[in-house]
Amino acid sequence: MNILLTLDSSSATDKAVAFVCEIIRRGGTNGINVTLFHAVESISESYLLSATSAVAEALKKSARELEMAAKANGEKIIERQRQKLIEAGAAEESLTSRIVVREGLPESRKVSAALAIIEEMKSDSYDVVCLGRRGSTEAQGSFLGSVAEKVLREAVGKTVWVVD
Numbered sequence: 384m385n386i387l388l389t390l391d392s393s394s395a396t397d398k399a400v401a402f403v404c405e406i407i408r409r410g411g412t413n414g415i416n417v418t419l420f421h422a423v424e425s426i427s428e429s430y431l432l433s434a435t436s437a438v439a440e441a442l443k444k445s446a447r448e449l450e451m452a453a454k455a456n457g458e459k460i461i462e463r464q465r466q467k468l469i470e471a472g473a474a475e476e477s478l479t480s481r482i483v484v485r486e487g488l489p490e491s492r493k494v495s496a497a498l499a500i501i502e503e504m505k506s507d508s509y510d511v512v513c514l515g516r517r518g519s520t521e522a523q524g525s526f527l528g529s530v531a532e533k534v535l536r537e538a539v540g541k542t543v544w545v546v547d
Contacts, residue, residue, distance in 0.1 A: 386417045387509040389500050390460050395515020395528075399546040400464045403513055404471035416477045418509070419464055421457040422499035423484045425450040450484060457482045497533035504534065504541060512538060516547040 388403055390396050407415060426446040461480045468478060483503065485495040504512050514531055531545055 384415050384510045385508055386415065387500075387504055387507070387512045388417050388419050388464075389512070389514040389534075390419055390421045390457075390464055391496075391515070392456070392460060393515055395546065396460070396464070399513050399515045399544070400467050402544065402546045404467055404473075407468065407471045407473050411472070415473070416479070417468060417473065418503075418507070419461045419468075419478065419480045420500065420503055421461055421480075421482050422496040423450060423453040423457055423482060424495040425453075425484050425486050454482055454484070494529075494533070497530045500530065500534050501537045504538065509541070511542045511544060513544040513546065516545050 386403060388399065390400075403417060426442075426449075461482070465478055465480065469475060481503065483499045485499040500512070500514070512534065514534060516528065516531055535543055535545070
C-alpha cells in the first residue's frame, strides 16, 4: 500500500501520523510505503514585480528568505514525523520525503497547498491519501479545513483518510 501522508505544523498532522503509525504497528510494514509530503507556499514573482523596482528587489529578497525558512521548517516537520513512523516499525527504505514549493498570491496560501497535494495525489500511484481534518488555521464551525475539502473534491477514485 502506497500512502501519501500530508504534513503541516498542525496538531491534526500529529494525529494523522499517529493513525498511520497505528496501522504500521498492527499490520506490520510489509508492502507499506509512505511518502511524507509538505507543501511550501511562495509568493509569485509576478506579484512582486508589480511594485517599483527598488521595492520589488527588497520584496524578492524577503520572499526568497521566507521560502528558505519555510523549506527548513518543512524539513524539520518531515524529520520529526519520519522518526515517529520509524519508532512505530516502519522501515527507513519504505519512507520517502517530498517538499514542493508552490507559487501563489499571499491571500491564496491554502489554495496553493491544496493544489500541491492534489497534483501529487494524481501524479503517482498512491492507494491512500492521509491528511488532518483541519490545518494550522482553524475556522470555527467548519467540519473540514479548506485544504482537506479541496483535496476531497478532487479525490475521485481515491481513498482518503481524513484524521481528526
